[in-house]
Amino acid sequence: MAKIFIDGEHGTTGLQIRTRLAARRDVELLSIPEAERRNAGMREDLLNSADIAILCLPDDASREAIGMLSGNNHVRVIDTSTAYRVDPAWAYGFAEMDKAQAGKIRDARFVANPGCYPTGAIGLIRPLRASGIIPDGYPVTVNAVSGYTGGGKQMIAQMEDASREDAITANHFLYGLNLKHKHVPEMTVHGMLDRAPVFSPSVGRFPQGMIVQVPLFLEDLKNGFTRESIHKALVAYYSGQDVVEVVGLEEMKSISRIDAEELAGQDTMKLFVFGSTGGDHVNLVAVLDNLGKGASGAAVQNMDIMLSA
Numbered sequence: 593m594a595k596i597f598i599d600g601e602h603g604t605t606g607l608q609i610r611t612r613l614a615a616r617r618d619v620e621l622l623s624i625p626e627a628e629r630r631n632a633g634m635r636e637d638l639l640n641s642a643d644i645a646i647l648c649l650p651d652d653a654s655r656e657a658i659g660m661l662s663g664n665n666h667v668r669v670i671d672t673s674t675a676y677r678v679d680p681a682w683a684y685g686f687a688e689m690d691k692a693q694a695g696k697i698r699d700a701r702f703v704a705n706p707g708c709y710p711t712g713a714i715g716l717i718r719p720l721r722a723s724g725i726i727p728d729g730y731p732v733t734v735n736a737v738s739g740y741t742g743g744g745k746q747m748i749a750q751m752e753d754a755s756r757e758d759a760i761t762a763n764h765f766l767y768g769l770n771l772k773h774k775h776v777p778e779m780t781v782h783g784m785l786d787r788a789p790v791f792s793p794s795v796g797r798f799p800q801g802m803i804v805q806v807p808l809f810l811e812d813l814k815n816g817f818t819r820e821s822i823h824k825a826l827v828a829y830y831s832g833q834d835v836v837e838v839v840g841l842e843e844m845k846s847i848s849r850i851d852a853e854e855l856a857g858q859d860t861m862k863l864f865v866f867g868s869t870g871g872d873h874v875n876l877v878a879v880l881d882n883l884g885k886g887a888s889g890a891a892v893q894n895m896d897i898m899l900s901a
């Protein structure tokens with residue numbers, strides 16, 4: 593039985609991973625009491641006793657955890673923070689992003705779990721870059737809304753406890769206003785972009801769920817691509833797996849609204865290509881749960897792929 597230690601198991605992402613693993617008989621969970629969650633000695637012992645350590649910590653604490661494993665050459669790691677997502681020594685844990693990726697995850701010792709927004713953005717952009725539909729130099733923009741659990745324990749408290757001094761009263765707010773959000777490098781590298789995208793995130797007053805939008809001007813793409821041909825390329829790219837669904841053109845005809853909470857509680861992602869036949873523009877849309885395919889669900893999926901080695 594594989595021993596799994598979730599460092600940060602009492603935080604938002606960690607708890608959801610623990611819940612997903614609790615009923616499983618094929619893994620043994622090593623656990624740290626909540627009161628000891630920052631006890632470095634205990635964490636170091638548990639980290640070094642695991643077959644797979646899943647880090648659900650802020651970036652600095654993740655780096656510290658990797659330091660605690662420096663004399664160890666067998667513990668495998670899944671890190672959910674931003675610390676290693678563009679590090680070439682780490683496998684990027686988005687199994688569907690191309691056909692070889694699941695194999696890279698399976699064979700890796702170190703796996704960086706993707707960010708929630710990048711999962712949507714890369715899921716939409718990478719296939720169109722890989723097939724040459726989005727040309728070099730194209731100015732990609734990414735607009736998104738996340739459920740507030742995306743901000744971890746602190747934002748959850750700010751959104752849910754109006755008596756706090758730092759309570760957030762807005763029902764929907766933009767942030768990342770300097771356009772230097774920590775997810776931009778990851779979207780650029782794994783989206784295979786030659787220009788960093790403009791990324792504008794926002795948060796809504798709902799706990800879990802996410803919409804990521806990438807609008808495109810068709811006349812600025814190569815070779816007369818249409819909504820239909822872009823859709824066909826996405827369908828072909830994601831054939832043969834059941835985590836990322838490209839919604840059919842017929843089904844899209846009956847959709848007039850997209851609900852950010854549609855996949856809350858699920859570990860899959862839906863992709864849409866909105867627009868109209870013969871139109872000048874398309875809007876690529878991804879819907880996912882920021883804590884599902886955007887974090888904890890993806891971490892468990894990566895763990896399973898690693899255990900299949």
Ligand SMILES: NC(=O)C1=CN([C@@H]2O[C@H](COP(=O)(O)OP(=O)(O)OC[C@H]3O[C@@H](n4cnc5c(N)ncnc54)[C@H](OP(=O)(O)O)[C@@H]3O)[C@@H](O)[C@H]2O)C=CC1
Nearest residue numbers: 600602603604605648649650653672673741742744745887
């Ligand atoms: N929430 C989400 O939707 C997503 C989160 N992530 C990433 O997952 C990671 C965890 O985020 P999230 O679960 O949201 O955050 P939370 O703040 O909810 O949880 C983080 C946990 O880590 C603990 N912690 C913090 N510093 C240390 C330390 N030095 N040593 C040991 N434990 C520590 C915290 O303890 P304490 O309570 O004492 O602060 C808390 O229990 C982050 O890197 C985040 O960016 C990635 C994708 C989506």
Ligand SMILES: CC(=O)N[C@@H](CCC(=O)OP(=O)(O)O)C(=O)O
Nearest residue numbers: 672673674707708709738742743
């Ligand atoms: C709503 C919210 O605050 N979201 C977080 C991102 C959540 C996530 O994907 O976590 P990583 O930081 O590990 O990538 C943010 O914008 O910083």
